[in-house]
Amino acid sequence: MHLRRSIAGVIYDMDGLLLDTEPFYTEASERIAARHGKVFDWTVKSRMIGQRAQDSARVFTEALGMPMTPEEYLEARRSVLEELFPQAKPMPGAVRLTEHLHRHAVPQAVATSSDRRHFALKTSQHQKWFEIFDCIVIGDDPRVLHGKPAPDIFILAALQLGVAASQCLVFEDSPVGVAAARAAGMSVIAVPDPHLDKGNFSSADAVLGNLDEFDPAAWGLPSYQ
Numbered sequence: 001m002h003l004r005r006s007i008a009g010v011i012y013d014m015d016g017l018l019l020d021t022e023p024f025y026t027e028a029s030e031r032i033a034a035r036h037g038k039v040f041d042w043t044v045k046s047r048m049i050g051q052r053a054q055d056s057a058r059v060f061t062e063a064l065g066m067p068m069t070p071e072e073y074l075e076a077r078r079s080v081l082e083e084l085f086p087q088a089k090p091m092p093g094a095v096r097l098t099e100h101l102h103r104h105a106v107p108q109a110v111a112t113s114s115d116r117r118h119f120a121l122k123t124s125q126h127q128k129w130f131e132i133f134d135c136i137v138i139g140d141d142p143r144v145l146h147g148k149p150a151p152d153i154f155i156l157a158a159l160q161l162g163v164a165a166s167q168c169l170v171f172e173d174s175p176v177g178v179a180a181a182r183a184a185g186m187s188v189i190a191v192p193d194p195h196l197d198k199g200n201f202s203s204a205d206a207v208l209g210n211l212d213e214f215d216p217a218a219w220g221l222p223s224y225q
Contacts, residue, residue, distance in 0.1 A: 007187065007219050009163030010101060011154060014112035016049065016173040017191055017211075018098070019088040019122055028080040029060060032073060038064045042195045049193070050174025052113045052139045052147035085121035091191075093211030095129060102132040104222035109157040111170075113139040113147060135160035149176040151184035158184070169219060171211070175200040189214065 016022040026045060033040035044063045048056035057070035066073065101108055110133050112119060119138050123130050130136065137144065137157045144152045158165050170181035170188040175196075181188035182203055190204035191211060201207050208214060217223035 006167055007169045007221055008167035009107040009161045011109045011111050011157045011168055011170045013172045013177050014110055014114060016193060017171055018091060018094045020091050021088045021122055022193060024081055024084040028077040031080060032076050033064055036066060038066065046196055050113060050148050050176040053115060055147050082121055085118060086124045088122045091211065097211050097214060098132060100224060101221065106221060107134050107161040107163055109133060109161050110136040111153045111157040115140040149179035149183065151180050154181055154184040154186060178204050
């Protein structure tokens with residue numbers, strides 16, 4: 001456990017952290033790999049989680065030796081994902097935590113590698129919930145010059161919240177996301193998929209099984225009643 005700081009703002013990744021969308025990416029990639037006699041598994045998946053679309057597509061095509069470009073892979077999976085995204089459900093503890101902090105006027109942001117179109121599809125059934133966030137930064141925002149593990153998206157989110165990076169707490173589910181938060185000078189809690197090796201999150205301040213395990217009071221935030 002690292003030294004805990006005074007927290008004045010909270011920033012969340014979205015996929016696999018707020019919304020259970022990761023199985024959709026897995027299903028789409030498995031289908032595409034199978035068409036070419038390839039097997040998509042967690043050794044590849046773990047390297048794609050948290051990346052912007054173009055970066056994760058490059059990992060996929062290179063790791064599996066796919067006979068297609070990253071752009072062709074993205075186009076192939078697009079129709080599958082756009083069918084599945086509106087079915088996304090909240091992850092355990094996500095609504096409870098975010099609405100609790102909202103009631104106590106704690107500044108909150110979403111910093112997601114998703115592009116604008118996919119963000120809209122994933123949140124289409126949760127618009128009222130996502131309205132409680134003070135700002136939302138998406139992966140294709142032109143101000144985000146570099147994707148995770150670069151700190152750009154978290155630095156921009158903190159600026160929009162008006163909170164110093166050193167007073168931000170980030171929730172992430174991927175190693176590249178944790179690295180990005182660390183590079184931004186922020187505290188970070190990892191909530192990884194159980195398939196991922198928790199050893200990849202050793203730089204996080206804490207590693208949780210889900211957001212229900214988070215104790216706001218332990219971080220100087222308003223406690224649950």
